[in-house]
Every structure is written in C-alpha cells, then in structure tokens.
Amino acid sequence: MTGAGAAAVRHYDRAIDELLRFRAEVDAESGAALAESPDFPMGNVLAAYLGLLTTEVEDARTARVRFEAFLRRIDATSLLPRERAHVAAVRVLFGGDYLTCGELLAGIAAEHPRDALALAAGHQIDFFTGDARMLRDRIGGALNAWHEDDRHFGHLLGMYAFGLEEAGHYDRSEEVGLRAVELDPRDVWGIHAVVHTYEMQGRFGEGLRYLDARMGDWSTGTFFNVHSWWHYCLYALESGDERRVLAIYDAVLADGQSCMELLDAAALLWRLHLEGSEQPERWRVLAEAWPPRMGEPFYAFNDMHAVMSYVGAGRITEAERLITGREAYVARPRPGVTNHAMTLRVGLPVCRAIVAFGRGDYEAVVELLHPIRHRVGEFGGSHAQRDAVQRTLLEAALRAGRRDVARVLVSERISVRPCSPYNWLKQASLADAIGDGAAAAVARTRARELAAGGGRIAGSPG
Structure with missing residues (x-):
C-alpha cells in the first residue's frame, strides 16, 4: 500500500477487522487512518465503500464529495495496479453501476484472493443486487487461498455460508456457517447465515433455540443487532407468538436509525398486516421516519419498504407520491444505473401492488405481482426478506378469489417447506374458499401441531 505511514496502516488493518465483524468501530478506525495519512489511497477507498454501501443517500453523497477531493489531490497514475483497480470500482459505484462494480471487484479478487476488502465489498454488492450465484462463488473462488489459521478465515466462511444458503445449498450452508461461528462465536454474519438456513428450511424452533443460546454473541455491539432480532421475530411469528413479536418490535425495532433498520421494521409489521393484525400507532411512527430518506431514488428495495410503511399508516397519498416520483425517474434513460433497472422491472410493480393491497384491490395485486414473482430477486x-412480496401475492390471490393462482402458490410453498405452520394455514384458507371444510380442518390441525413442535410434529421422524 502506498501513501500511508505505519500508524495509518495499523488503523486500516483494524478497520478491516471491524468491517468483517460488522462493528461500528469500523468508522472510527477508518477515520483515524485518514487522519494519520489523508491521501492514503486504500484508506480513502475503504471510506468510500463504507459510505456507499449503507444504501443511505446522504452517506453516499458525503462519501462522493470526499473521494473526489482525494482524487484531485493525488496523481492517480502513481497508484499501484490494485489501488487503481479499487479506485475504478469506487468510481463506477458512485455512478450507480453496482453490476460493473461487482465485476471489477471480482477481477481484483481473482488476482488477489486474500484482499478482504474486495471480497467484503463485493459480497455486499451481490446482496444488494440479489445475485445468489455470486454471493456463493465470489467467496468460494477465493477460499483456497486462505488457511484455517488465518485471522479472518472464519469470517470468509461466514460470508460463504450465506452465499450457499441464498443459492439453495442448505446442508452445506449450515455446516460452513456453524464452522464459522465455531472459529469466532461473535461472527454475526456467520450466525446470520445459519439463521437464514433454518428459516429457509422452516426449522423455526431450532432457530429460536440457536439464537437464544447465543444471544450474548449477536444481540449487541454490531450493525446487525436489529436485523438479527428481525430474524428472531420471523421464527416467533411462525410459532404463532405475536405477543413476543410485538414486545421485541417495541424494544428493538421501533427506533430504527438507518434504512436497513427501518426496512426490517416495515417488513415485520407488513407480515402482521397481511394476517389482519393492524398496528396503527406503530405504523404511524414508522411512516414518519421515511420521508427524509426518500427524496430521491437510490435503492428500489428501500422504496418498497417505505411504501409499506405509508400504506400501513393509511397514508396512501404519500405512497402514491413516491411512486409518481419513481415513474418520472425511470422515464428518462440512465444507462449503467443499476437502480434504474431495478425500479423499472421490479420496484415499481411491487410498490404499485402494495398500494393496491392497501386499497383492497386484490385482483390488481395479483396482476402486478404474478408476472414478476420469479424475478423479484433483481432488486436485492x-x-x-423478499418473502414479504410472495406472501402479499398469495394473500391477494386468496382474497380476490383467484383459487387457481392460490393453489399453485400454496402447493409450491408446502412442497418446499412442509414444516411451516404459515403454509398450512394458507392451505386451510384455500380449502375454506372451495368449500372443503374437512381439508381445512386437517390443514389447521397440522399447522397447530407444527407450531407446537417448532416445525416438527411430535412422534415424526427427524
């Protein structure tokens, strides 16, 4: 690395350590590195990634101003090849091109597979773009350059486990995630990967026990506290424990300080809303937190959760105003801007469907969501998280009397997760709709047994 004194390098190294652990201290260490050596190229690159990958407009704007000032102060031709490659990745990311940034970071990792920053930043890019294959292979392609005794080998495994889970390799993701947590019990991304695996398999009882046993490792001290509690609530919802969900919401999720925390709150309340549990005061407070962050288009996935909040709070006009602004945004071609394509192809149809659901126009919800249900991953x-969209479609199909669509959706869900009480309750609702009371009773009984057994029916094998 060029342009850095020994103290700056020490702070940079600590910053990378904190980044991989998702701890807030990454900002302080990054700032300390630049205070020691203001024109330290990799220190400026790290600060830029930190500002850009929060999905907060103001963070990105501040990071861009600082990075451009850095570029004006230096001779870019004097940078080492890897430093130049990182600068190029940051530049395209400032331009809104997540996909090209991901490709450039993959190129860095191919040549320098032990570049933890390239891997971590690329991993976040893959998450924001919903690219399950790259979430898996970006890290998997670098692992053979790392060793068990490397300080951050476990954190690489945690990232890899999440990629395996998103790509559907659940047995392997559990194995790798548990190993990551064994190497570092406070690896919140590794814990998160295991939790996702249990969620995808419907093992909510096991998930609750896993989180309960490790609460001291994941519940405080990181950027991921609120999101981990959100996962805890998903398990509790599956078990039918709404009281516990609302208690956790009020204690942890209700005071979100970032887009990531606000969207967790919205996604949780929306699941309750779909089941007829109205929370007007909680929605009101949440809806008031979004407008300062929605002034300009930045990330379509955030837009969806803002619209959920407005609709939940009964502020339909505000939701429609946001949608109108995004329609104007996509009307103008923006080559290379990833969020433009996300908004056009997925974000706007989903937001319109949420408003239609709020208006009780369930047929419109089906017409909007059914054609895109297999590509909602395109907006990250x-x-x-995206199951909120699929649940909205299913609930709308049931309420609209679209039994053909509802049957397919319920069948798909039960075939993948036969141990989910939610899925069997929807089977019961469908049976009620076609007048099959006996089948509805059987489905509800199965749902109750699964809820009581944590995803397993007493006496069943496994």
Whole structure:
C-alpha cells in the first residue's frame, strides 16, 4: 500500500477487522487512518465503500464529495495496479453501476484472493443486487487461498455460508456457517447465515433455540443487532407468538436509525398486516421516519419498504407520491444505473401492488405481482426478506378469489417447506374458499401441531 505511514496502516488493518465483524468501530478506525495519512489511497477507498454501501443517500453523497477531493489531490497514475483497480470500482459505484462494480471487484479478487476488502465489498454488492450465484462463488473462488489459521478465515466462511444458503445449498450452508461461528462465536454474519438456513428450511424452533443460546454473541455491539432480532421475530411469528413479536418490535425495532433498520421494521409489521393484525400507532411512527430518506431514488428495495410503511399508516397519498416520483425517474434513460433497472422491472410493480393491497384491490395485486414473482430477486435482499412480496401475492390471490393462482402458490410453498405452520394455514384458507371444510380442518390441525413442535410434529421422524 502506498501513501500511508505505519500508524495509518495499523488503523486500516483494524478497520478491516471491524468491517468483517460488522462493528461500528469500523468508522472510527477508518477515520483515524485518514487522519494519520489523508491521501492514503486504500484508506480513502475503504471510506468510500463504507459510505456507499449503507444504501443511505446522504452517506453516499458525503462519501462522493470526499473521494473526489482525494482524487484531485493525488496523481492517480502513481497508484499501484490494485489501488487503481479499487479506485475504478469506487468510481463506477458512485455512478450507480453496482453490476460493473461487482465485476471489477471480482477481477481484483481473482488476482488477489486474500484482499478482504474486495471480497467484503463485493459480497455486499451481490446482496444488494440479489445475485445468489455470486454471493456463493465470489467467496468460494477465493477460499483456497486462505488457511484455517488465518485471522479472518472464519469470517470468509461466514460470508460463504450465506452465499450457499441464498443459492439453495442448505446442508452445506449450515455446516460452513456453524464452522464459522465455531472459529469466532461473535461472527454475526456467520450466525446470520445459519439463521437464514433454518428459516429457509422452516426449522423455526431450532432457530429460536440457536439464537437464544447465543444471544450474548449477536444481540449487541454490531450493525446487525436489529436485523438479527428481525430474524428472531420471523421464527416467533411462525410459532404463532405475536405477543413476543410485538414486545421485541417495541424494544428493538421501533427506533430504527438507518434504512436497513427501518426496512426490517416495515417488513415485520407488513407480515402482521397481511394476517389482519393492524398496528396503527406503530405504523404511524414508522411512516414518519421515511420521508427524509426518500427524496430521491437510490435503492428500489428501500422504496418498497417505505411504501409499506405509508400504506400501513393509511397514508396512501404519500405512497402514491413516491411512486409518481419513481415513474418520472425511470422515464428518462440512465444507462449503467443499476437502480434504474431495478425500479423499472421490479420496484415499481411491487410498490404499485402494495398500494393496491392497501386499497383492497386484490385482483390488481395479483396482476402486478404474478408476472414478476420469479424475478423479484433483481432488486436485492435475501429470500427471507423478499418473502414479504410472495406472501402479499398469495394473500391477494386468496382474497380476490383467484383459487387457481392460490393453489399453485400454496402447493409450491408446502412442497418446499412442509414444516411451516404459515403454509398450512394458507392451505386451510384455500380449502375454506372451495368449500372443503374437512381439508381445512386437517390443514389447521397440522399447522397447530407444527407450531407446537417448532416445525416438527411430535412422534415424526427427524
């Protein structure tokens, strides 16, 4: 690395350590590195990634101003090849091109597979673009350059486990994730990967026990506290424990300080809303937190959760105003801007569907969501997060009397996760709709047994 004194390098190294652990201290260490050596190229690159990957407009704007000032102060031709490659990746990311940035970071990792920053930043890019294959292979392609006794080998495994889970390799993701947590019990991304695996398999009882046993390792001290509690609530919802969900919401999620935390709150309340549990005061407070962050288009996945909040709070006009602004945004071609394509292909149809659901126009929800249900991953997030969209479609199909669509959706869900009480309750609702009371009773009984057994029916094998 060029342009850095010994103290700056020490702070940079600590910053990378904190980044991989998702701890807030990464900002302080990054700032300390630049205070020691203001024109330290990799220090400026790290600060830029930190500002850009929060999905907060103001963070990105501030990071861009600082990075451009850095570029004006230096002779870019004097940078080492890897430093130049990182600068190029940052530049395209400032331009809104997540996909090209991901490709450039993959190129860096191919040549320098032990570049933890390239791997971590690329991993986040893959998450924001919903690219399950790259979430898996970006890290998997670098692992053979790392060793068990490397300080951050476990954190690489944690990232890899999440990629395996998103790509559907659940047995392997559990194995790798548990190994990551064994190497570092406070590896919140590794814990998160295991939790996702249990969610995808419907093992909610096991998930609750896993999180309960490790609460001291994941519940405080990182950027991921709120999101981990959100996962805890998903398990509790599956078990039918709404009281516990709302208690956790009020204690942890209700005071979100970032887009990531606000979207967790919205996604949780929306699941309750779909099941007829109205929370007007909680929605009101949440809806008031979004407008300062929605002034300009930045990340379509955030737009969806803002619209959920407005609709939940009964502020339909505000939701429609946001949608109108995004329609104007996509009307103008923006080559290379990833969010433009996300908004046009997925974000706007989903937001319109949420408003239609709020208006009780369930047929419109089906017409909007059914054609895109297999490509909602294009606007980022995880399978667990995007399930809010799939649940909205299913609930709308049931309420609209679209039994053909509802049957397919329920069958798909039960075939993948036969241990989910939610899926069997939807089977019961469908049976009720076609007048099959006996089948509805059987489905509800199965749902109750699964809820009581944590995803397993007493006496069943496994």
